[in-house]
Amino acid sequence: MQQTLPPAAADAERHRQERRAFLYLPLLALAVTVVVELFNHKSFTDGPASFWRFMTEEPLAFLVNFLIVLLTLCPAFFLRRRAFWCALVSFLWLICGGVNGFILLNRMTPFTVADLTVFETGLDTVPNYLSTGYIILLIAALVLVAAGLVLLFWKGPRSSCPLRTRILTGIGAMAVSGALMGGGCALAFFTGNLSDQFANLAFAYEDYGFSYCFLQTWLNRGIRRPANYSQKAVADIVRSVEEKTAALSADPQTDVNVIFIQLESYIDPSMIQGLELSEDPVPNWTALKEAYSSGYLTVPVVGAGTANTEFEVLTGMSSRFFGPGEYPFQTCLKDQTVESVAYDLKENGYATHAIHNHRAAFYSRNEVYPNLGFDDFTALEYMPAVEKTPTNWAKDGVLKDQILQALDVTEDQADLVFTVSVQGHGKYPMEPELEDPAVTVEACPDEAYRWALEYYVNQIHEMDAFVGDLIQELEARDERTVLVLYGDHLPALGLEAENMESSSLYRTEYIIWDNFGLEQQDEPLAAYQLSAAVLGRLGITTGLMTAFQQTCREEPTYRADLRMLQYDALYGKGYCYEGEARYRPTEMEMGMVPIEITGMEQRAGDWFILGENFTPYCVVTQNGQLLDTEYEAPWLLRVTEEPNTADYRDLEISVVDKHNEVLSNTE
Numbered sequence: 001m002q003q004t005l006p007p008a009a010a011d012a013e014r015h016r017q018e019r020r021a022f023l024y025l026p027l028l029a030l031a032v033t034v035v036v037e038l039f040n041h042k043s044f045t046d047g048p049a050s051f052w053r054f055m056t057e058e059p060l061a062f063l064v065n066f067l068i069v070l071l072t073l074c075p076a077f078f079l080r081r082r083a084f085w086c087a088l089v090s091f092l093w094l095i096c097g098g099v100n101g102f103i104l105l106n107r108m109t110p111f112t113v114a115d116l117t118v119f120e121t122g123l124d125t126v127p128n129y130l131s132t133g134y135i136i137l138l139i140a141a142l143v144l145v146a147a148g149l150v151l152l153f154w155k156g157p158r159s160s161c162p163l164r165t166r167i168l169t170g171i172g173a174m175a176v177s178g179a180l181m182g183g184g185c186a187l188a189f190f191t192g193n194l195s196d197q198f199a200n201l202a203f204a205y206e207d208y209g210f211s212y213c214f215l216q217t218w219l220n221r222g223i224r225r226p227a228n229y230s231q232k233a234v235a236d237i238v239r240s241v242e243e244k245t246a247a248l249s250a251d252p253q254t255d256v257n258v259i260f261i262q263l264e265s266y267i268d269p270s271m272i273q274g275l276e277l278s279e280d281p282v283p284n285w286t287a288l289k290e291a292y293s294s295g296y297l298t299v300p301v302v303g304a305g306t307a308n309t310e311f312e313v314l315t316g317m318s319s320r321f322f323g324p325g326e327y328p329f330q331t332c333l334k335d336q337t338v339e340s341v342a343y344d345l346k347e348n349g350y351a352t353h354a355i356h357n358h359r360a361a362f363y364s365r366n367e368v369y370p371n372l373g374f375d376d377f378t379a380l381e382y383m384p385a386v387e388k389t390p391t392n393w394a395k396d397g398v399l400k401d402q403i404l405q406a407l408d409v410t411e412d413q414a415d416l417v418f419t420v421s422v423q424g425h426g427k428y429p430m431e432p433e434l435e436d437p438a439v440t441v442e443a444c445p446d447e448a449y450r451w452a453l454e455y456y457v458n459q460i461h462e463m464d465a466f467v468g469d470l471i472q473e474l475e476a477r478d479e480r481t482v483l484v485l486y487g488d489h490l491p492a493l494g495l496e497a498e499n500m501e502s503s504s505l506y507r508t509e510y511i512i513w514d515n516f517g518l519e520q521q522d523e524p525l526a527a528y529q530l531s532a533a534v535l536g537r538l539g540i541t542t543g544l545m546t547a548f549q550q551t552c553r554e555e556p557t558y559r560a561d562l563r564m565l566q567y568d569a570l571y572g573k574g575y576c577y578e579g580e581a582r583y584r585p586t587e588m589e590m591g592m593v594p595i596e597i598t599g600m601e602q603r604a605g606d607w608f609i610l611g612e613n614f615t616p617y618c619v620v621t622q623n624g625q626l627l628d629t630e631y632e633a634p635w636l637l638r639v640t641e642e643p644n645t646a647d648y649r650d651l652e653i654s655v656v657d658k659h660n661e662v663l664s665n666t667e
Helices: 007-040 049-057 059-078 082-106 113-117 119-128 132-155 163-191 201-208 210-219 231-246 283-291 306-315 341-346 362-372 398-408 447-476 527-537 544-551 558-570
Strands: 257-263 293-298 351-356 376-378 415-420 441-443 481-487 507-514 596-603 606-612 618-622 629-633 636-639 652-656 662-665
Touching: 007 049, 007 059, 007 082, 007 210, 049 059, 049 201, 059 082, 059 163, 059 210, 082 132, 082 210, 113 210, 201 210, 231 544, 231 558, 257 306, 257 341, 257 398, 257 447, 257 527, 283 447, 283 507, 293 527, 306 341, 306 362, 306 415, 306 527, 341 351, 341 415, 341 527, 351 362, 351 398, 362 376, 398 415, 398 447, 441 447, 447 481, 481 527, 507 527, 527 544, 544 558, 618 629, 618 636
Parallel strands: 257 415, 257 481, 351 376, 351 415
Antiparallel strands: 293 507, 481 507, 596 606, 606 636, 618 652, 629 636, 652 662
């Protein structure tokens, strides 16, 4: 029989509960913060030195991170199920910290809120980093924790404090912890222990702590409104650009094919100091640098973040003006258009093609590319069966025929072909993976990465061969062509700035090849200056952003004016386009060539669908129902269930990605 405490004893017990809560919550917040920062500083793999430096040299930053965690625990005072709330919040922080630690082991950019916007993309790449066994164990652990939380909610302890007491206590706790956090942030900003400007995201996480930086990537998004933003300020920039552009005398060459190839994680290994190889793994790249325009390319990301380099090259805009770790492909470009090299060349009569040998939905490219002016997009799902690397990325050799096909499908137009490769993608195996590598590592700056480096240089050796093969094909064609090659970011190989010949983790290289004798001009460029520089060599000045990059790079107000134009075009009133939406989304086709059914026949109990341009992702569809389909060849599919029709005109083909998302249907 349950005993009821007398009122005085009950009040005393409730006061003890409150006092214990005020003690336990800070201790729990401290423990959670310490574990999260151990993950953040890779202490479980690299030792405690970085964590200890953070604790001793950045105590105010650590205090702010502790207070952020504490503030998220304080709502427990409002609730009866305090233990459940504390367990749930602590679990979420620890999961985020663990995910950050795992990501830092596999790439050089930490975990941000922007990664949650590409959650499906992240899940898609997990098998490339973890074995099936580890994935099963991870899922089992998450299921057990979830079951534990459910049990704690159902059977766990409950506060006996009345609602009024809980509300007053909760308000007091939130007010005190909030005031402490505000004061801690103000002091840390004053002393320079914190900043909201992250020149280097990875270094910011190390210096300012995970909790603070992670929240910054959530709260600090988009482009901040410039203090002097106005219609007159924008008009002054536009007028200056127009005057400078009018003074240019070059005649535009609009009969030249323009091909961009963004090479995944590609750098010349000779840029890595202390790395000695059995032979030059990139002989084509080495020869091209000597004969054609080339130079360092400053990119916005390191070790990951391909889409942001892509954004900069396509739009001429800097991703550094956005929130830390933000992907414009996942935010502002999903629902609006913006000037791009594709739109600029379309105004000059070009056909515009995008090619990527990975999933169409990766970084939402299938949604964003229409807003960037592309006529068609050929992703992995629209390519024939491709060869894969040992870590399951598509090899880049498949891109050669795709690029040539893009040039062929529009015989009466010049073409822009924007290509994004994937073969060089990490994770790079830390143990021997290749049985007979073409290139071997003789010496390296960090022996722990010997096998990862050997795997990497052999992948880019094949990528270099693809570049050489493509150039041979382009030289044999009777079409004037410019080919722009560049790396999107450094590979995630534990490199430090002092390991690089350029003394920077944010520099790759570019090459501008042509077959009609353009003057060689070697200069360093930022990724957002590259497309304008290429068009400038052809005398094409179409587009405000292109003309701005061509004429204003040396102006003292260059960075401020660039930010003004970006804000106006993406978040402001659109004064630069006279208040009207200048660009309309394209009616982009998926794939360059139509997928067609030309017949069907039955053999040995199975139905075979005859047609053209089939891929391994094609599924036969009848009345909206997907039928079990097996890919046989580009002209043949096998249907292993009864289609209930003998007329092929009753059937359609759906292209379905690995997550069962239907990308397109034949009509």
